[in-house]
Amino acid sequence: MEFLLVLIFPVVAFLVVGLLGRRLGDFPSAIITVLASSLSFLFSLYAALQAIKNPVHVPLYTFILLQSKPLELGLLFDTLSSVVATLVTFVATFIFLYSIGYMRNLFGQWTYKFYAYLSFFLFSMLLIVLSDNLLLLFFGWEGVGLASYLLIGYFHEQRKATNAALEAFVMNRVGDWLFLLGILMSFITFGSIRYQEMWEKAHLVDPLMLSWACLLLFGGAVGKSGQVPLHTWLPNAMAGPTPVSALLHSSTMVAAGVYMVARLHPVFEASDTALKVIVLVGSVTALMAALAATSHTDIKKIIAFSTMSQLGLMFIALGLKDKLAGSFHLITHAFFKALLFLAAGSVIHTFHHKVHDIYEVGGLRNKMPVTYLSFMVGALALAGVFPFAGFWSKELILGRAYEASFGIGVLVSVVSVLTAYYIFREGFVMFHGEERKGGAHESEGVMILPMAVLMLGSVFAGFGVWWYGSLMGKEVHIHGDTVVLSLVIALVGIGVAYGVYVRRWLSAEELYRVLRPLHTTFREQFFTERFYHKTLAGGYLLWSKVMHQTVETLLIDGVVNGFYPLFRSVGGVINLLQRGKLNMYVLGIYAGLALLVLITILWR
C-alpha cells in the first residue's frame, strides 16, 4: 500500500487541482501540487530503501486479455525503477517549487490548469518508471505525450507554442505507433509482455522476431527521446514555459525512451541488430545536436539541443551493452540539465519573459550572482569537469566507447568537446562582457532555493557512482587515461569558448562570416526540419490539393450530385403526407382502421 502511494499522490493532486482549482485559486493549487509531489518523493525514497536490495513486486489487478492468458498488471520496484522514481519525484518537486516564482505574474489567469497538467505529467512518468509490464508502460507513455502537448502549448495565444505542441504530438504519434507495434510483436514473440518473463526468455526465442520487436520498441524510444529522425519537435518544444522545459528535458519525458531501453536491456542485449541500430542512431543524434547547439542563439534551444545530444550519448552507452553507464548518465544529467534550465529561466524571468536570444543580454554576472553560479555549475557538470556529476557518468561512457571501438570513442570525444564549447559560449555571452540590457535583478527566494538544491545535486551526485554500480552488480572501472582525456576535452572546449567570447582573441562575428554555410547547415540541423516541413508536409498538402481538384470534385461530387434529383423528387412526394393538417391525419387513422376491419372481414 505504501508503495502505491507514490503513484496516488500525483493523481489526487491532479484531480483536486483540476476539478476544484477555480474555487481554490491559483496559489493554493500550486501549493497542493508541490505538496503532493514532495510526499510522493518521500514515499518513493522509502520504497527505494526497501526495494533496493530485494525487488518488490506489487500486483495491481488481473486484466483478462485472452481467455488462456490473464495479464497481471502491477508495479515493480527494483534498483533501477526505485532510484529513477526517487530522482524524478525529487527533481520534479523542486521544479514545481520554482514554477511558483516563475509563473507568479500569471496567477489569477487560470494558472491552476498548469499545475493540474504538471501533476498529471508526473503521474504518467511514474507509471512509466514503476510499471512491471509493457501495457502499463504504454499507458504512461501516452499520458506523458498528452501532458507534454498540453504543457508545450500552454501559452496558447502564441502561434509558435501551439505549432510546437502540435509538432511534438504528431512526431510522438509516429514513435508511439511503432512502439505499439513493438508491444504486439513482443507479445507474439514472448507470449507475455511482463518484464520478468521477457528477461528470462530473451535468449530462448526466435532471434529474428526478437530483433524486430526490439527495433519497433526502439522506434518508440526514438520518438520520445527526440533522436534522429524524429527529433525536430524537441528544440521547438522550448515554446512552453521554462519549468516545463526543465521537467521535460531533465528527468521525464525525453528520458522515458532511454529508461525503456534500460528497462528491457536484457532483451535488447540478445539482439545484435537492435544494438547496432541504437548505437548508430545515438551517434548521429549526439553529433548532429551538438553541432546544432553551437550555432543557435536562443537561450533555451541551446540547452534543448544539448539534451538531445546527451540522450544520444546515453543511447550509445546502452547500445554498447553498458546499462550502468547509460542509466547513471541519465541520473546525473537530470540534475544538471534541470539546473541549467532553471538558471536560463531565471534570466528569462528577470526580463519579464521578453528575452529569447543570448546576444540580447550580457554582463549579468554582477546583477544575478546566484543565477550565474548555478549556470556555471550546471555548465561545468555538463562539460564533464572533475569533480562535478557529469564527469563521472561521461567518464563511464567515454571509457566504454573506447573499449568498443576507436571510432565511437573519437565520436564521443568530439561530442564532448562541442558540448563544453557551446554551453560555455552561452554562459560567457550571457553573464560576461558588457551589459546589453538593463533592469536585471536576482530572482526571488522561491526560485533560488530549487537552484541551490539542484546545484548540490550537480556537484555531489557523481560520487554515488560506486554505490550505484554495486547496486547494479557491476564493477566500476575508472581508467586513468580516459580521466585525463575527458579533462583535456572539457578544458579544450571551455578554452575555445573563453578565448572567443571573453578574451575576444578571435572575433566571433568574423568567424560567423567565414563559416556562414556551415553555420546555416548546423543551425537548420542539416535541413531535416525544413525537409519535414517543406517536402513531406508540403508535398502531402500539394498532393491533397491535386486530389481535391480532380478526384473529389469530378468523381465524388459528380456521383453525389447525380443522385440529388432522385432523392429530391421522392422527398417531394413523401412531403405531401406530412403537411401538418390534423384532419388529414385523423382521416388517415380511420382509413387504416377501416382497412384493417375490411381485411378481417374478408379473411374468413
Place this chain on the structure above:
Amino acid sequence: MRTIPLEAYLILSFLLFGLGLLGMIARRNLVTVLMSMELALNAVNVALVGADVHLGMVEGQIFALFIIALAAAEAAVGLGIIIAIFRLRKVESTDEITDMRG
C-alpha cells in the same frame, strides 16, 4: 317492462360514431374536433351498454364507466392544450397549427 331491442342500440351507436368521425375529419375548429371525439367515445359507450343488457356481459358497464372517466380526463387535457395553443398563437383552426410540419 319492454326491453329496447339490441338493433336500436347498435344503430344509434353507429350513427353517433359516424357523426363523430365526420366531425373529426371535416371540422376545422379545435374545440369542435374535441367535441366530435367525445361523441365517438359515447357512441361506443352506447354499444357497450346494449351488449350488457342483451348479451349478459357485465363487463359492458365496467368498460363504459372506464371510457367515461377516460373521456373526462382526455377532454380536460385536450382543452388545456387548446387554450395554451390559443394563447400562444391566436389560432383556432387545425390548419394553422403546422409548426411540426416536416
